[in-house]
Amino acid sequence: GESVGLHLPTLSVQEGDNSIINCAYSNSASDYFIWYKQESGKGPQFIIDIRSNMDKRQGQRVTVLLNKTVKHLSLQIAATQPGDSAVYFCAENPHNAGNMLTFGGGTRLMVKP
């Protein structure tokens, strides 16, 4: 999920397959991580979050995995649906630098029917 300007990394999956979106974060002091979904023309929508005292958290059809050793975060979407097509951003909250979020560059998920 590194920022590449206009050319977002794109993940194309078949409807019904599982999707895995990856993100590398930068601040080892970050203790809170969030995944957002952003559809065209809309603001980011909260999906799931995880705190640094956990390595896995599950929601409805989504799972977030946190590997603090390599500073890696992933979002798994089960049985991907066309409505899941969007840009997905990971964000970290380095509390030692304030309460603002630092966002990754985003990954575009395209679901083929």
Place this chain on the structure above:
Amino acid sequence: GAGVSQSPSNKVTEKGKDVELRCDPISGHTALYWYRQSLGQGLEFLIYFQGNSAPDKSGLPSDRFSAERTGGSVSTLTIQRTQQEDSAVYLCASSLGPTETQYFGPGTRLLVL
């Protein structure tokens, strides 16, 4: 309940003019954030308000940018003497407290001609 609302949804202005963007946070949320999203990019932090504390302005790109939050609720982001590079989507978020999940509004799309 009602989410974060922003107005206007779109704004076209001429270079050199001032603009004001408004954010209505979720009722009861004490923390309010402004971010900027340039085309195809991730979100960039601008400014953060928490309760009655002095705002964190560390993300403002220049002294042409300022923000206020009146009565601990509505916030206005002002950009003076707009430049073409100010063209972006300006997103507002609010959270129940400083370490809680941030919920975003739909954004204001600013185009400076």
